[in-house]
Amino acid sequence: MPLPSRLLWLIAATGVLLSGCGDHSAEHAWGQYHQQLAAALDTSPPAPSEPRNIDAFPERQQRLIEVSETRDGMLNIYALRECQITSLIAARNNQLGRVAPPSQHWLYERALWQRLDACWNSDIPDSLSDDDKARLAQLNELKTEQLPAVSWNAIFDSEEWVKSFSRASSPLPPQASLDISEQQAALSYLQRMVDQQFSQTWEQDSSTLENHLKALQERPLSAEMLRSLLLAEQRLSEANHMLAAAADDEICLSLETPVWIETLAEHAQQWLVSVNQLIEAHPVTPPDAVAAYQQNWLSLHRPEAPWQQFQTAWDMHTALKSAFSPCVSD
Structure with missing residues (x-):
């Protein structure tokens, strides 16, 4: 029994619509x-x-890359308060700072290095006690050494x-x-x-x-x-x-x-x-x-x-x- 002309038109129209929504994948293009x-x-x-x-x-x-954690007492950190690192370290050690993503840890470590390096290359070390000056030198050297590994980890983590x-x-x-x-x-x-x-x-x-x-x-x-x-x-x-x-x-x-x-x-x-x-x-x-x-x-x-x-x-x-x-x- 022949199909009604209206049904034939609908079938043809559907075919056109389906072909318009064809496979645009790379596999299909290579097949073509x-x-x-x-x-x-x-x-x-x-x-x-x-x-x-x-x-x-x-x-x-x-x-x-393994980076050892830096631990120091708050009194020792407070002794270096003129380096403007106490608030930065406190923010890092609070609850939000401890769960921050690697990208934010990267920003923290770089900001800490900037302040330590700027402090070491200023007049501030001359006003510190011998112990605090040695502590500043050691901390600055450590953070300078660690920063490249921290940068790597920030991306790859x-x-x-x-x-x-x-x-x-x-x-x-x-x-x-x-x-x-x-x-x-x-x-x-x-x-x-x-x-x-x-x-x-x-x-x-x-x-x-x-x-x-x-x-x-x-x-x-x-x-x-x-x-x-x-x-x-x-x-x-x-x-x-x-x-x-x-x-x-x-x-x-x-x-x-x-x-x-x-x-x-x-x-x-x-x-x-x-x-x-x-x-x-x-x-x-x-x-x-x-x-x-x-x-x-x-x-x-x-x-x-x-x-x-x-x-x-x-x-x-x-x-x-x-x-x-x-x-x-x-």
């Missing part, structure tokens, strides 16, 4: 590219294989930084443009804090720091970049097999490489450069687990890391495609 390439080469698209998974980010105890590398993530959706300016600004500010940690003139800002960390927490961008590179390397390698198999056939090829692959390459390189610069800005030796993760996953130069694996597959893809004669319309 494989199909287009296979059609141009007059062959069948390859059966896609799963790309390798990213490693878990190192556990907390593997990421951090932060929930926002850890979530950026979460395995609960997917490849980035294919886009001709990708706005990661807020996340890039966050990395730039963190690096500036590291670079300026021993500056007496540069002042950190708590709300600015927290806003930048919030931007990092909005999405696991580091993991998304890595997953995108792994997927791209796998799908390009599969496409390269198609191209190599058809190389001896007398066929032409004029299929352009999708723009979103170039966008991925540009932003992935930009992001990895910034992440590596932030890690390497710290004047400390990274814990072994972090150093290994950086080499295996974040390196721009290691052949086995995702970036170089992607670059190798992409360069080969470009070379294989360029070997075909362009199609000329009649």
Whole structure:
């Protein structure tokens, strides 16, 4: 029995609506590219294989650098009251200070170092007793020595930084443009804090720091970049097999490489450069687990890391495609 024309119209309209809400995932985009390439080469698209998974980010105890806790009596601290550190230490030792996030502990330690260093390089030590002067010198030296490790721990102990590398993530959706300016600004500010940690003139800002960390927490961008590179390397390698198999056939090829692959390459390189610069800005030796993760996953130069694996597959893809004669319309 034929369907009523109104029902046929509804079915067709529904199909249009569903196609408008299609799959915009990276996997779907790569599948489309494989199909287009296979059609141009007059062959069948390859059966896609799963790309390798990213490693878990190192556990907390593997990421951090040990910093010994400083303990001193309040009478000894009060003796250094001219250094204006008593209220700062009291705020750190109250209930809210003890449960403050790593970022706020970083701000406290840097402010404490600034006051101790400024005090030591003033006339105040001349007015102190020998014991108090020696105590000030020892405390200033200790905090100067500890600050780089504190800065490292503030970042690598932060929930926002850890979530950026979460395995609960997917490849980035294919886009001709990708706005990661807020996340890039966050990395730039963190690096500036590291670079300026021993500056007496540069002042950190708590709300600015927290806003930048919030931007990092909005999405696991580091993991998304890595997953995108792994997927791209796998799908390009599969496409390269198609191209190599058809190389001896007398066929032409004029299929352009999708723009979103170039966008991925540009932003992935930009992001990895910034992440590596932030890690390497710290004047400390990274814990072994972090150093290994950086080499295996974040390196721009290691052949086995995702970036170089992607670059190798992409360069080969470009070379294989360029070997075909362009199609000329009649």
